Amino acid sequence: MRFLITIARMYPGRSALTLVSLLFAGVAEGLSLLLLLPSLNLLTNDTAQGPGNGLSGLGHMLTEALSAIGVTPTVGALLLVILICLALKAVFLLMSRPICDSPCFAPSWLPGGSSTCANLWAA
Numbered sequence: 829m830r831f832l833i834t835i836a837r838m839y840p841g842r843s844a845l846t847l848v849s850l851l852f853a854g855v856a857e858g859l860s861l862l863l864l865l866p867s868l869n870l871l872t873n874d875t876a877q878g879p880g881n882g883l884s885g886l887g888h889m890l891t892e893a894l895s896a897i898g899v900t901p902t903v904g905a906l907l908l909v910i911l912i913c914l915a916l917k918a919v920f921l922l923m924s925r926p927i928c929d930s931p932c933f934a935p936s937w938l939p940g941g942s943s944t945c946a947n948l949w950a951a
Contacts, residue, residue, distance in 0.1 A: 849920045856914070857914070860909075863890060
């Protein structure tokens with residue numbers, strides 16, 4: 829924990845960008861997984877509207893949200909939106925990566941490690 833606090837103090841802007849990027853990547857991945865609910869419903873052709881049938885409350889909200897932005901909830905459109913969400917996740921993960929590639933994150937005895945940041949690895 830002390831190591832993370834030290835890194836956050838050394839690179840406050842980069843640490844904040846990494847944290848926000850990872851948060852948005854998680855949201856994009858969660859949204860892409862949630863969009864599987866309406867697409868599974870469309871694939872099974874479940875059109876019954878009884879109390880235990882049809883879309884769940886969350887699936888119904890997602891379908892309404894997609895309709896509100898002009899996306900017809902078809903299998904192709906839902907798969908395209910899922911693909912866009914996964915691409916956004918990849919972009920956010922790439923945005924968070926440079927702080928992890930810093931030589932300060934490797935001890936000096938590893939290849940590519942920096943001796944200037946060796947005090948971070950001291951116990």
